[in-house]
Amino acid sequence: MSEVRDAIARAGRLVVKVGSSALTTAGSGLDVARLDALVDAIADRVARGTQIVLVSSGAIGAGLAPLSLGARPKDLATQQAAASVGQLALAHAYAESFGRYSLTVGQVLLTANDVVHRAHYRNAQRTFSRLLALGAVPVVNENDTVATEEIRFGDNDRLAALVAHLIGAEGLVLLSDVDALYDGDPRSGSTRKITEVTSESDLEGLSVGRSSSGLGTGGMMSKVAAARTAAAAGIPVLIAAAEQARSALGDADVGTAFTHASTRMPARRFWLGYAAGSRGRLWLDDGAVTAVVRHRRSLLAAGIIGVDGDFQAGDVVDLVSPEQVVVARGVVAFDVTELPELIGRSSHELPPEQRREVVHADDLVPLRRRR
Template structure:
């Protein structure tokens, strides 16, 4: 038995449900599953727990009304289907929760919305106000305008970042499999993992996707678990049929206990959502200093500057063998750093140097 009081005693819970868990084998929306989901979350809400539901399924909800036999592959049809399906999906949720006297609200967000300094506060204020109004927020990726996100199951990552945004105690990732296995569940000898202490140390096969309806495979769920646990949120990954047991802290699915130290939002954005504006290639000495002594990256250790970026924008740090070492916020613009690269602060004309990337605004790959 694992101690899952972080889940059973949680005051704020984010639940994410994927398309494969909301649809029948023929692709139609599973109204019974939505009803059971609404019943379980309404009961949680009734006990005073703050609940956020992050849902996929907008495209799946439109398959039958649009006469589509399977999830469309081209982006334009996916976006059109999402535009049709979003209204249908939230209507079904609204009706299902209303059966238990619970009001819901729809929020269409992107990963950038919950992490960019200019927009995350607005998202947090909206959700906080909905909590005070006794409303359950239902969040979906804005698939009608999404690009790569619509294809790669980004609702898993979005759910983890929402859990960090609202300071949740627990995140429950619902899927069509009952946990994380050492290989695909159909593989002979595959074993289910009850507890994963550190995602980075896992050696499992996540190459096979789960279903023809959903877009997110096990890999995106592991990334979500990694984000959430680094944000101080405990995670349960399990089958949608086991939601009530998961919320009760029972030994179902795979449990990822929260890390003790909660990583700042800005560094989470840097690690999991930021698009680097530049690349800093460093020498072997700088690599040792970064990995062994946890030093800042100094201009003297930078061999080459690629890309165009302003001071404070995200950059990727590349080692001498072209291996990624980490990311950070640049201490210089690209033009300024190019003139300082390879020079030490002892050289004439370079005595006023600052770190190329300060340790406090850097995150290493490992």
């Protein structure tokens, strides 16, 4: 067994995410038998001493049949209406199913603001900590009833990665209707199953698509992105099929495992790199990219070649390479209106009051190393 699989099998705290397609059907709504099977596997792991937070999609799918909707709606207002009905059905189904094992369920609905803003982030941490200490199983979903296009997480895979870091999870298990990561469409019959992802090179050239069920917003693409996010932050990740939940939460000898970074990323740096919303972009020259990404140095005005966005000092911005790749994120020390006259100039050329880092190294997180 690989180190990642062993870590997940032994973890004392896990986040488990299940997708809409594994719990619902367009015509019938919630599939109670599938939901019960998932709960059976989770309850078995909880009985062995593991604390589990369940991130569950399916609220919108669960609301389709009661509202006589034949397919997932495309407009936001109808999605919100379906979620409003479906969240009640989903929460009730989980409460009843976990009740078979005398386990209490706590529903936690999140929007992007709850992890983007530091105060909300800490409040969410405290809520999860107390629920777990009281022996409850938190069931998390994006709050689709109030989310707007501007603040949505986009998919619950990313939400699960953020929650995993937020609660200090020792592993993340992403369950869907596909049993592993493949190097192409597994329905074609000529693809290769990838059981271990140990580096970025293992993902090069892969063709992974979005959900084909019409019920979810994710798919393998979002799962790989979420797995990379969590693994980079030091969290072991396993992607498997929902029908393999018992094995995934048992010896973890199924699916695709993602090797994680050797050290856990501090909460502030993780928030800065993956949770906080960006208000603009700073375009860097090659020398600045090397200094920021490879040497972890502060960003100075001399290394900036362009500015874009509407931000103020203290906002989070993306740092972009000449190849238009976002290589880092950081807290900017100047307003957007101040920077045009500073960029490209050495510190000794600037007035004394402006001789400071544009983004200090302590407030900067590299996202991708240059080759």
